[in-house]
Amino acid sequence: MTTIGFIGTGHLGSILVRKFVETGAIKAEDIYVSNRAPEKAEQLARETGVKAGDNREVARSSDVIFLCVRPLDINGVLNELGELITAEKLIVSVAGDFSLQQLQDHGQARVARAIPSITCENRLGVTLIALGENATEIDRSLLLSIFGAIGDPIVVPEDHFEVMADLTSCGPGYIAALLREFALAASWMGIPRDQAEELMKKTIIGTARLLEEEGFEELISCVATKGGITEEGVRVINAQAPKMFCHLFQATRAKHELVKGLIRDQR
Numbered sequence: 001m002t003t004i005g006f007i008g009t010g011h012l013g014s015i016l017v018r019k020f021v022e023t024g025a026i027k028a029e030d031i032y033v034s035n036r037a038p039e040k041a042e043q044l045a046r047e048t049g050v051k052a053g054d055n056r057e058v059a060r061s062s063d064v065i066f067l068c069v070r071p072l073d074i075n076g077v078l079n080e081l082g083e084l085i086t087a088e089k090l091i092v093s094v095a096g097d098f099s100l101q102q103l104q105d106h107g108q109a110r111v112a113r114a115i116p117s118i119t120c121e122n123r124l125g126v127t128l129i130a131l132g133e134n135a136t137e138i139d140r141s142l143l144l145s146i147f148g149a150i151g152d153p154i155v156v157p158e159d160h161f162e163v164m165a166d167l168t169s170c171g172p173g174y175i176a177a178l179l180r181e182f183a184l185a186a187s188w189m190g191i192p193r194d195q196a197e198e199l200m201k202k203t204i205i206g207t208a209r210l211l212e213e214e215g216f217e218e219l220i221s222c223v224a225t226k227g228g229i230t231e232e233g234v235r236v237i238n239a240q241a242p243k244m245f246c247h248l249f250q251a252t253r254a255k256h257e258l259v260k261g262l263i264r265d266q267r
């Protein structure tokens, strides 16, 4: 029996606990949770049947400890756990910008990082996983198995995390932001905004289903027939979107560098 702890039961921590229990990936009786505001963890425990405690109780009781706090809170949690971070534990951080090496520097534990996506709420989407040098085959199988219950996990090199997380973890936010702008532009053309948003939602769901079977190029060529209207719109996107996405990656990279600097300054 492997016991699993979750420190931080905010948005992501609580979704992971709920989904792991709901799918049977982890039994509720094997899960321990804690949160800075303890009532959040207690509420989650009442709703799911897991056990709530404080951070050190969770660490003491768990073979695998998920750190579901924000990047700038990771050092504080690891310092609090102190001598409990032994070689018998696997620490899995879901925070961006806190490296495997920085996790490793806190003790003897085996380490890994996982970047899930909010889409795991519907058991869809991708979880990126990077394993520390000291992680074992059993650690790898465990993470692939539990994240496999709530989507598609993939093990990738840590240095691909930032760009890939823009696609998989930030992606749902970016797609929603793009569609909101598309609907807004339609409202400038006289369509009621609510109706435009509703039409976009139905269209993205239908498109996602088609993309399960088809590649992007294939789908575009099915809709954008030669000499037709869609071809005109695709031409505008092809001309303008590359610049926008370059800016997006530049902006997120700058933010990553800022947060990494703040984490380094904490030591």
Ligand SMILES: NC(=O)c1ccc[n+]([C@@H]2O[C@H](COP(=O)([O-])OP(=O)(O)OC[C@H]3O[C@@H](n4cnc5c(N)ncnc54)[C@H](OP(=O)(O)O)[C@@H]3O)[C@@H](O)[C@H]2O)c1
Pocket: 007, 008, 009, 010, 011, 012, 013, 034, 035, 036, 037, 040, 055, 068, 069, 070, 071, 073, 076, 077, 094, 095, 096, 115, 116, 117, 118, 169
């Ligand atoms: N949201 C996503 O889609 C997503 C996707 C991938 C990765 N992530 C990563 O997941 C992490 C959590 O994100 P989130 O969206 O869940 O943020 P969040 O809603 O702010 O949750 C963070 C939780 O951590 C708790 N916390 C802070 N310091 C703590 C401490 N010392 N001990 C115990 N608990 C503590 C907070 O407690 P309080 O209630 O007291 O504030 C809060 O409930 C972040 O590192 C983020 O980068 C998020």
